[in-house]
Amino acid sequence: MAFSDDQLERYSRHIILKEIGVRGQKRIGEGRVLIVGAGGLGAPAALYLAAAGVGVIGVADADAVELSNLQRQIIHSTPDVGKPKVQSAGEKMKAINPDVAVNEHHVFVNAGNVMELISGYDFVIDGTDNFSAKFLITDACVIAGKPFSYAGIIRFQGQLMTYVPGEGPCYRCVFVDPPPPDAVPTCSQAGVIGAMGGVIGSLQAMEAVKFITGAGKLLTGTMLTYDALAMKFQSVPLPKRPDCAVCGPSPSILHPFDYAARVCEGIAL
Amino acid sequence: MNEADRGGVSKEYDDGLTVSELIGIEKVRTPEYVSVSVNDEFVKSEALGGTILRDNDVVEFLYFMGGGE
Numbered sequence: 001m002a003f004s005d006d007q008l009e010r011y012s013r014h015i016i017l018k019e020i021g022v023r024g025q026k027r028i029g030e031g032r033v034l035i036v037g038a039g040g041l042g043a044p045a046a047l048y049l050a051a052a053g054v055g056v057i058g059v060a061d062a063d064a065v066e067l068s069n070l071q072r073q074i075i076h077s078t079p080d081v082g083k084p085k086v087q088s089a090g091e092k093m094k095a096i097n098p099d100v101a102v103n104e105h106h107v108f109v110n111a112g113n114v115m116e117l118i119s120g121y122d123f124v125i126d127g128t129d130n131f132s133a134k135f136l137i138t139d140a141c142v143i144a145g146k147p148f149s150y151a152g153i154i155r156f157q158g159q160l161m162t163y164v165p166g167e168g169p170c171y172r173c174v175f176v177d178p179p180p181p182d183a184v185p186t187c188s189q190a191g192v193i194g195a196m197g198g199v200i201g202s203l204q205a206m207e208a209v210k211f212i213t214g215a216g217k218l219l220t221g222t223m224l225t226y227d228a229l230a231m232k233f234q235s236v237p238l239p240k241r242p243d244c245a246v247c248g249p250s251p252s253i254l255h256p257f258d259y260a261a262r263v264c265e266g267i268a269l
Numbered sequence: 270m271n272e273a274d275r276g277g278v279s280k281e282y283d284d285g286l287t288v289s290e291l292i293g294i295e296k297v298r299t300p301e302y303v304s305v306s307v308n309d310e311f312v313k314s315e316a317l318g319g320t321i322l323r324d325n326d327v328v329e330f331l332y333f334m335g336g337g338e
Contacts, residue, residue, distance in 0.1 A: 187338065
């Protein structure tokens with residue numbers, strides 16, 4: 001892939017970085033990243049990855065834009081209310097950078113489609129808003145050997161970690177199983193400060209670019225937590241859980257499953 | 270005397286303190302769902318009451334954060 005004059009100008013601030021350079025920018029252009037959830041986390045991640053020139057960006061979300069989204073989901077605008085989020089996001093990403101191919105997956109990600117969905121990408125960003133989806137993405141990515149960035153936000157707090165096969169613990173090592181429904185408040189119940197998605201979602205985009213280019217050290221084996229009220233970041237070392245049900249040496253989870261379906265089937269969580 | 274480093278803060282506690290008791294003392298939110306590591310090893314939830322902290326132990330609490338949308 002040879003860069004046009006316009007592309008050299010567009011990506012000049014990347015190319016001048018010794019950690020990126022022409023080679024790194026080519027890698028970014030050949031990169032394929034899936035963002036699950038075009039919301040508070042997915043919005044800034046999608047914007048920055050599009051601006052960076054990631055070759056193929058998939059956005060998966062079944063929802064439409066609502067007025068209450070606009071306080072934090074900065075990829076969507078007031079005229080987009082009612083529009084599918086993937087369409088709204090795709091329009092903004094292509095407007096920022098026509099080099100980028102956007103795959104709009106207007107689907108609810110579940111056990112039936114997750115493996116096929118992630119198979120077309122090098123790296124996955126979890127921008128979902130519920131524990132069932134976070135565990136589903138974890139299980140699918142571990143089973144498929146797919147690197148991904150997990151993140152969660154609530155109130156004035158956020159956290160993220162990166163999973164790379166063979167290089168450290170997964171999300172299930174940390175939290176084992178989802179909490180029962182309504183045991184832990186959601187953002188719609190407890191609130192979330194708008195810029196929190198911007199901080200943490202941008203860090204997820206940073207991890208994706210670092211993974212694609214090989215620059216620096218990823219958040220493998222580390223949970224980075226951010227407390228906006230204390231204005232404090234902390235890196236918490238994460239051990240592997242020796243008996244982890246999905247990434248341990250004797251996994252009991254061999255296929256992705258939906259927790260909601262398990263509840264319906266009467267299986268205790 | 271136990272000293273636990275909680276998220277970068279050094280604190281002193283009475284001898285014989287268990288992780289369960291520390292969770293209570295520190296008023297951990299949703300204590301039944303907090304993930305705890307001691308010296309970079311996760312403690313299983315059923316072992317929290319029987320895990321006694323020692324001098325210079327490093328304890329980390331990680332909380333569920335389900336938001337993203």
